[in-house]
Amino acid sequence: MLKLDFKKQNGLIPVIAQDHKSGKILMLAFMNKESYQKTLETGKVHYYSRSRDKLWLKGEQSGHFQIVKEIFTDCDQDSLLITIEQIGKAACHKGYESCFYQKYNAKKKDYEIVDEKIFDPDKVYK
Amino acid sequence: MLKLDFKKQNGLIPVIAQDHKSGKILMLAFMNKESYQKTLETGKVHYYSRSRDKLWLKGEQSGHFQIVKEIFTDCDQDSLLITIEQIGKAACHKGYESCFYQKYNAKKKDYEIVDEKIFDPDKVYK
Numbered sequence: 001m002l003k004l005d006f007k008k009q010n011g012l013i014p015v016i017a018q019d020h021k022s023g024k025i026l027m028l029a030f031m032n033k034e035s036y037q038k039t040l041e042t043g044k045v046h047y048y049s050r051s052r053d054k055l056w057l058k059g060e061q062s063g064h065f066q067i068v069k070e071i072f073t074d075c076d077q078d079s080l081l082i083t084i085e086q087i088g089k090a091a092c093h094k095g096y097e098s099c100f101y102q103k104y105n106a107k108k109k110d111y112e113i114v115d116e117k118i119f120d121p122d123k124v125y126k
Numbered sequence: 127m128l129k130l131d132f133k134k135q136n137g138l139i140p141v142i143a144q145d146h147k148s149g150k151i152l153m154l155a156f157m158n159k160e161s162y163q164k165t166l167e168t169g170k171v172h173y174y175s176r177s178r179d180k181l182w183l184k185g186e187q188s189g190h191f192q193i194v195k196e197i198f199t200d201c202d203q204d205s206l207l208i209t210i211e212q213i214g215k216a217a218c219h220k221g222y223e224s225c226f227y228q229k230y231n232a233k234k235k236d237y238e239i240v241d242e243k244i245f246d247p248d249k250v251y252k
Contacts, residue, residue: 092200111199
């Protein structure tokens with residue numbers, strides 16, 4: 001049975017969340033063993049919050065849960081790709097569909113916002 | 127000017143490589159500041175190899191370079207999503223198009239290989 005390698009990053013592995021229909025990358029976050037187990041058991045994505053230093057059920061505050069569709073691991077078993085159904089249509093706590101809403105502009109040598117907000121964070125996170 | 131946050135992971139940020147046409151996720155690896163700068167300067171993706179502890183021009187051995195199309199960063203500026211053209215049609219050093227070729231089977235509680243090899247690693251990496 002294949003085991004994930006949680007050792008490289010102090011017990012954490014990076015996890016990519018991808019919309020299962022559109023293929024859009026919604027976010028990248030981390031899991032520890034506990035959050036991985038919770039994700040498998042519940043079918044809802046659980047991460048490990050590095051800033052809050054605790055288990056983090058995605059959507060626990062916003063209601064924007066991520067329903068697991070498929071889970072893939074890579075050749076080194078040290079990262080995950082999870083295809084999901086994003087409840088509320090937006091994954092980012094800043095109100096965007098995807099956390100990757102800032103695109104590099106080579107001429108300006110800077111990033112620009114290229115997406116539109118779907119919700120107002122002040123109303124969702126009270 | 128927006129600055130990436132390299133502090134959270136000891137100087138490294140996770141980077142998702144996505145095929146710019148198909149939207150398929152090809153791999154996840156890490157960059158330090160130097161590899162990020164080299165990637166911007168050359169238009170070819172440079173990672174930081176954690177196992178070899180050095181700058182890693184993707185394709186330097188295999189010829190399977192990754193040509194940068196677009197670069198996105200996320201809401202916390204601590205990860206990147208890069209859309210690329212994958213030279214040689216395969217990103218994984220084990221010969222698969224994507225490193226994420228192992229899919230979780232909930233009934234078996236194990237991962238299974240769900241893709242086919244595109245090249246023979248023994249012939250490409252000598």
